[in-house]
Amino acid sequence: MLTNNGSSSCDLQGWPGVSFVGDGNGTQLGKSAELDRSTPHPTVTLAPGGKASAPLKITQAGNLPEEECKPKTADGFRVYPPGSTASLFIKTTDYTACTVPTASLLSVGALVAG
Template sequence: MTKLLMILLLSTGPLTVVGGPAQAAAPECTNAKLVASYRSTDGGMSHEYGRIVLRNVSDAACSIRGYGGLSYVGGGDGTQVGAAATRTAGPVRRIVVRPGQRVVSEVAATDVAPYPRRRCRPEHVDGFWVYLPDETRAQFVAHPTTGCRNHRVHLLAHRAYVRP
């Protein structure tokens, strides 16, 4: 018999587990629990830097792991503009997000100016489609800018979600 099982059998009081396994039991975050927003942080050399922020607006903890999805959207009708964001390599961890807490994904956006107009095919962008990991529906986040209609031109890159 393992030591843990022996301790549990010999215990006469209620068992309380702190951290570890209790955190792993948090269900996966969904659009109903997390609300997306965007915060610009810096810019320069034809790039804008910012972060997608997911805030838990529910009254229960949930867990998130990975990248999710990110793309420009425009046309006033929800049409994706250009290529989806590429994933910047980095550590991927499961994070428990308690009510009111946030997680962020760092975003790098390249300006359309360095690309020839014929290759890029510039188009107005209303904002982002933000997909939580394992979700099939996106959240719209307003961020007017210009994107490229050409799906071979990758303007967006983002990192896995982390604590701010």
């Protein structure tokens, strides 16, 4: 979930960039999230304090053969709001990521208000 902490409204449109990170230093684990383009992606206007979110689907690393995944507990997620080069870090060790760069476990939908 993204929150507008500024004092004026802002517009966002599209998909956030999302990836698992780890190694205690923010190293990307596996492939970044594929963009789920099956739903509309309208412009979301966030008033100060307003929120937007994007649905995130996570495939369990155990569903892939170990040699195609090389599983590892992630430190969390790196998230890039649409159109931004600045990222956010969401800390959680509740997920197992893959360390193989081509292993895809994440899919993200477009931002929606709320």
